[in-house]
Amino acid sequence: RWPSLLKYYSHADSVSWLEEYKARHNAGLETQRIVASFSKRFFSEHVPCDGFSDIETLGCPSHFFEDELMCILSMEGRKGLTWKYYAKKILYFLRQQNILKNLKEYLQRPTDQQSFLEGAVLIDQYCNPLSDICLKGVQAQVDDITDKVRKVLRTKNPRHPTLTSKAGEVLIPEVELQRQVLDAMNCVLYEQLKYKGNELDYYNSLNSYIHQVLIRRTGIPISLSVLYLTIARQLGVKLEPVNFPNHFLLRWCQGKEGSMNIFDYTYIDAFGKGKRLTVKECEYLIGHHVTEEFYGVVTSKEVLQRMVGNLLNLGKRESTDQSYQLLRDSLDLYLAMYPDNVQHLMLQARLYFHLGIWPEKVLDILQHIQALDPSQHGAVGYLVQHTLEHIERRKEEVGPEVKHRSDEKHKEVCFSIGLIMKHKRYGYNCVIYGWDPACMMGHEWIRNMNVHSLPHGPHQPFYNVLVEDGSCRYAAQENLEYNSEPREIPHPDIGRYFSEFTGIHYLANTELEIRYPEDLELTRATVQKIYSSGKE
DSSP states (O other): OHHHHHTTOOTTOOOOHHHHHHHHHHHHHHHHHHHHHHHHHHTTOSSOGGGHHHHHTOSSOHHHHHHHHHHHHTOOTTOOHHHHHHHHHHHHHHHHHHHHHHHHHHHHSOGGGOOHHHHHHHHHHHHOTTSOOOHHHHHHHHHHHHHHHHHHHHHHOTTOGGGSSOTTTSOOOOHHHHHHHHHHHHIIIIIISOOEEOOTTTTOGGGGOHHHHHHHSEEOHHHHHHHHHHHHHHTTOOEEEEOOTTSOEEEEEOSSTTOOOGGGEEEEETTTTTEEEOHHHHHHHHTSOOOGGGGSBOOHHHHHHHHHHHHHHHHHHOOSOTTOHHHHHHHHHHHHHOTTOHHHHHHHHHHHHHHTOOHHHHHHHHHHHHHHOGGGHHHHHHHHHHHHHHHHHHHHOOOOOOOOTTSGGGTTOOOOTTOEEEETTTOOEEEEEEEESSOOSOHHHHHHTTGGGSTTTTSSOEEEEEETTSOEEEEEGGGEEEOSSOOOOOOTTHHHHEEEEOSSSEEEOHHHHHHSTTHHHHHHHHHHHHSSTTOO
């Protein structure tokens, strides 16, 4: 693990390595203690928010803490699933805190020192904190594309001034020489490297992440524009971002630099293979007339605002992610840029309230909204009242319901926790993490899911299952059967309920076992019977 820690030391430092080792060792013990406590404290919560306050007051170097988390995540085999689950959540939180700090520092800089590429990388990092994304790595890939453009340019014009200058050092004044650069860029990006706008899967969040744009060579107008603009500037051509409605564009000055006349510019569509457009063609692109203000240049902060706005809209559309992670992340980013935006503060408060997380933080947000806009007192008052009720209910909560299979009312329950099952009708693979002796859903759900059409209707055991596609479902007993070829279920919440995959079934972690104390033995007996060496 030493290479990952090396960056925190300087060769000039006089370091007591024994003391450093002791600090790392103690940080490891503290990390393990915190991770172990999370499962017990937050098993019933989808997001263990309150526990993150423990981490913020750590008494050890944060890089040692993170290093131990990485050790837990890299544990070999199919054991330690619960530890890995919470280590991942803690690492996600820690890295996001650091990235948010970097974003705020970026926004404090003078505008001319705010690189569009760096801003895009910060957004990418915040939404994907567990991925190995860094500005240096992304910049190296952009530099590689830039070198390819230079090679094409050299074949067209061996004396082109950009061939003898360092990246971004000199702006080329002649329009014709600029055109040669843009032609070479289009050749490399769209003909050689096959970059293109992702028309078939436009609303995929990967299109907004700059490292994914470079890997998949596709994106949406704004992400491709950031890449295009960055390469052009490195080659001495000043392009500027244009916050055009429905379709982000770049503009290239054909007249006097800084001209306020929109007709002195050619507009470039990076999504449309670098096509150059007139003002009229820009309007054809979106199908309606727009006023001159929409052709104006925008700042790096406004570009980031639009990128985050796209992610916000995607987050609102999510249907499978019960934690609304993308919506939460994009709201954090937006409010880091515009901390007093009442609309987004209210959305964040409603979201946390809906998810039942961070009730104390919800009250802080609502207080801030009330101070900013007293006209919101109706909505604020409603949420304050219900949040306070939620806090009181949480104080009164009793322990978890324990389900004994020996109870007479549970005699019809055939399957047990940890078994790998297959849905007879839909064919999906899943693992059981909970059960009820009869359907416990409301009348509306039962009607919508057409449960009464089943031979045994709602009056049969129902099972909570984690499905291989990442969803959680509630399945009737008559629709499930043992999986003849059991395999791991790649579900993000698997570690929340299970500590290990044996190769045939899952072992419940301590918290789940408390709720279903007699299931473990039944699961083992079932597995022995079904998957024994004879394989009946």
